[in-house]
Amino acid sequence: EVQLVESGGGLVQPGGSLRLSCAASGFTFSSHWMSWVRQAPGKGPEWVANVRQDGSEKFYVDSVKGRFTISRDNAKNSLYLQMNSLRAEDTSVYYCARDIFPMVRGVFDYWGQGTLVSVSS
Amino acid sequence: DIVMTQSPDSLAVSLGERATINCKSSQSVLYSSNNKNYLAWYQQKPGQPPNLLFYWASTRESGVPDRFSASGSGTDFTLTISSLQAEDVAVYYCQQYYGTPQTFGQGTKVEIK
Numbered sequence: 001e002v003q004l005v006e007s008g009g010g011l012v013q014p015g016g017s018l019r020l021s022c023a024a025s026g027f028t029f030s031s032h033w034m035s036w037v038r039q040a041p042g043k044g045p046e047w048v049a050n051v052r053q054d055g056s057e058k059f060y061v062d063s064v065k066g067r068f069t070i071s072r073d074n075a076k077n078s079l080y081l082q083m084n085s086l087r088a089e090d091t092s093v094y095y096c097a098r099d100i101f102p103m104v105r106g107v108f109d110y111w112g113q114g115t116l117v118s119v120s121s
Numbered sequence: 122d123i124v125m126t127q128s129p130d131s132l133a134v135s136l137g138e139r140a141t142i143n144c145k146s147s148q149s150v151l152y153s154s155n156n157k158n159y160l161a162w163y164q165q166k167p168g169q170p171p172n173l174l175f176y177w178a179s180t181r182e183s184g185v186p187d188r189f190s191a192s193g194s195g196t197d198f199t200l201t202i203s204s205l206q207a208e209d210v211a212v213y214y215c216q217q218y219y220g221t222p223q224t225f226g227q228g229t230k231v232e233i234k
Contacts, residue, residue, distance in 0.1 A: 044214055045163075045171055047223040061222045095170050106218025107161050109182065111170035 002026040002110045004096045009115030016086050016119070022079040022096030022112060030054075030074040033099035035108060036081045038092035038117075048094070049081065050105050059105070063089075086119045093117075123147050123217050127226035133234040140202040142229045144215035149195045152219065159219035162191055162200050165228075166211045174213075175200070207233065 008020040020036070035050035049060045049070040058070050069082040079096055093116050097108035124147040134140040150159045158178035163171035173182045175191040178198055188203045202209055210233060215226040 044225045044228045045165075045216075046225065059221050097170075100173070100176065104159075104218065105221075106159075106216075106223035107173065107176045108163075108171070109173045111172075114170060 002098065004098065004110055004112035006094065006096050006112045006115040009094065009117045011118045011120065012086055013121050014087060014119055017082070017084045018086065018117060020081040020083065020094055020096075020115060020117070024077045024079065024096075024098070027098070027110075029072075029077040031102060033102070033105050034072060034079045035097045035099055035106075036070060036079075037095045037097050037108065037111070038090075039095070039114075040089075040092045045095075046092070047106070050099065051079070053102070083117070086117075088119050091117060091119050122222055123150065123220050123224050125215055125217055125224050125226035127213075127215060127229045129229060130227070131230040131232065133232045134202075134205045135234045136207065137204050138234075140205050140209070140231055142200040142213050142215075142231070144193070144198040144200070144226055146196045146198075146217055146219075150217045150219035151195050158194050158198070159217055160193070160198050161216045161218060163214045163216065163225075164209075164211045165214065171214060202231070205231070205233070 003025045005023045036048040039045045051070045067085045071080045093114040095114045096112040098110040100107045100109040128143045160178040162175040165171045179191045212228045
């Protein structure tokens with residue numbers, strides 16, 4: 001059974017940092033693109049970043065470029081999102097998601113339950 | 122960025138009746154080299170993450186009931202629930218994966234009339 005379990009969310013002040021983690025199991029982690037998708041309260045999902053199977057390519061939405069870094073450790077079946085210079089508008093539930101296709105990014109067939117990041121003073 | 126616009130924002134349908142959701146992209150998501158539309162549909166129930174229903178505009182994900190169908194090409198797409206069931210109450214999102222960033226529509230809330 002595919003499982004994605006996020007951790008690391010919490011309350012942080014504007015300008016602060018958080019590191020999210022996603023523990024994957026039940027599939028060959030190193031065979032899939034992996035993504036972070038966030039959803040602000042009452043809003044639709046917003047794709048944040050994704051990373052190639054071997055970590056060699058990374059893509060970001062413009063609003064987080066230079067502040068967030070996606071990474072992965074295939075030996076540990078884990079995905080990460082380092083978030084720096086956090087802003088109030090980054091407040092969201094952050095989901096770890098598996099990309100369904102090995103060669104095409106952006107279709108998410110498994111999602112974690114999410115971790116809430118709240119940015120407030 | 123490709124903007125995805127759904128209509129209507131909300132929809133109330135009687136049990137057993139048809140529900141139709143439209144999605145329009147600001148530019149074509151049809152990739153000419155493989156003739157595939159880079160368009161997916163998701164269902165999200167309260168307190169849950171989104172659940173993939175369709176990709177390539179009309180390919181049903183495993184386990185999705187066949188009362189759900191999807192169609193369209195280029196810039197105009199449709200998700201249809203042929204006979205609404207109580208468990209279909211949810212918010213539905215279209216999403217394009219033709220360009221980066223991958224973008225979602227604003228969602229359509231489906232309720233029981």
